Amino acid sequence: MTTTKAGALEAEAAPAHPGTDDALARRNAFVMAGAQALGGANPAIVISLGGIVGQSLAENPALATLPVSLLNLGLALGTIPAAMIMRRYGRRAGYVLGASIGVVAGAIASVGIVREAFYLFCLGTFVAGMYGSYVQSYRYAAADTASPAFKARAISWVMAGGLVAGIIGPQVVILTREAIPEAPFAGAFLAQAALALVSILVVSLFRAPARPAASAAALPGSAAAKADTGRPLSVIVRQGRFVVAVIAGLVSYGLMSFLMTATPLAMVGCGLPVETAALGISWHILAMFAPAFFTGRLIDRFGKETITAIGLVLTAIAAAINLSGLTVAHFWGGLVLLGLGWNFGFIGATAMVTDCHRPEERTKVQAANDFLVFGSVAIASFSAGKLLDLGGWETLNWLVFPPIVLALVLVALQARAKRLAAA
Structure with missing residues (x-):
């Protein structure tokens, strides 16, 4: 595979000695955690305000959560182009481009609010999703340079950056909601653009591993270049373990988005103030990312399948809490779990997912996984608004249990197959 100018610059900047792999992974994990702290505020702001702004701008109440759905749709549709750009020009160049898209997204959304143009606001949240497609791959960036033993921890370190995002996003909403008096919440989306602008400086510090000389010398169309692409994607995605990993990720993220999108609307619908809903999302995001400081070690000790199953069970308990009452404690408790x-x-x-591909296959496999997961998230978030409008909060929560049962069965079978193979 040929090395482009941008990719070559990244390679030259990184140490090539194999013994430094985890040192580089640790450095990149810290850098990408900082980027996650800034980029993670992007969805936090859209999710906190998307449904509320949509409710005020949309003529049809059922379309209130469309802006949040378009965030997730933009994320899903952006994963493959983002992967192609990063494969050709390197992760660092791709991340700079992604953060630049984030600046544009915040500007468009704020203009949409000022002009009271629902379609323009929706365009802004869709573009914010395109930015999110780059942010979501931050978790893979450190893992790319990590040894197998350090991969789970590298991923969790990056995700821990979202802990700061959980503070930044909702606080931005609270502090800037009236920054433009004639256009409530427009200031929050301008702040979103400013955070993306700062993120450009942070992602510029990312360093990719040095490419092997033989790979850098391979010419397009040569046997070496073809070998670098690995197995066809159609072969990889038919692996049982890949299917289980995707379904587990799809259910974990899809149901989280399903309930999280509807919760602020349900809270406001019960007469609670916007500030209370925003703080609830803040607690939710803190709960999403705070455990990342030790999730990697838990995975190392108990296994990927066990930790994934525990996560699915906690999601079911969250739905059960939502069904038990309509107080602030119930809403916030459900969001935290x-x-x-x-x-x-x-x-x-x-x-x-990282167990399902070889190093040369990682970009396309990661993109395929994210496309499937975030495509389902887009559907889940849009369905949340419609189901909340048609069936109510109780119906919404009862729908959580069937997919969780399915995912738990598949993960349990996968874990059993691994134990039998090891024996």
Whole structure:
């Protein structure tokens, strides 16, 4: 595979000695954790305000969560182009481009609010999703340079950056909601653009591993270049373990988005103030990312499948709490357990995906996984608004249990197959 100019610059900047792999992975994990702290505020702001702004701008109440759905749709549709750009020009160049897209997204969304144009606001959240497609791959960046023993921890370190995002995003909403008096919440999306601008400086510090000389010298169309692409994607995605990993990630993230999107609307619908809903999302995001400091070690000790299963069970408990009452304590308690469930379930599923590919296959496999997962998240978030409008909060929560049971059965079978293979 040829090395482009941008990719070559990244390679020259990184140490090539194999013994430094985990040192580089640790460095990249810290850098990407910082980027995650800034980029993670992007969805936090959209999720906190998307449904509320949508409710005020959309003529049809059923379309209130469309802006949040478009965030997830943009994320899903952006994963493959983002992977292609990073494969050709390197992760660092791709991340700079992604953060630049984030600046544009915040500007468009704020203009949409000022002009009271629902379609323009929706365009802004869709573009914010395109930015999110780069942010979501941050978790893979450190793992790319990590040894097998350090991969799960590298992923969890990066995800821990979201802990700061959980503070930044909702605080931005609270502090800037009235920054433009004639256009409530427009200031929050301008702040979103400013955070993306700062993120450009942070992602510029990322360093990719040095490429082997033979790979760098391979010419397009040569046997070496073809070998670098690995197995066809159609072969990889038919692996049982890949299917289980995708379904586990899909259910973990999809159900989290399903409930999280509807919760602020349900809270406001019960007469609670917007600030209370925003703080609830803040607690939720903190719960999503705080355990990442030790999730990797838990995976190392108990296994990917076990931690993933615990995450799925916690999500089911969150739905049960939501069904038990309509007080602030019920809403916030459900959001916190939902965040914890997402952390264990999604990080565990991500670690399972890294077992399904060879180094040369990682970009396309990671992109395929994210496309499937975030495509389902887009459907889940859009369905949340419609189901909340048609069936109510109780119906919404009862729908959580069947997919969790399915995912738990598949993960249990996968764990059993691994034990039998090891024996």
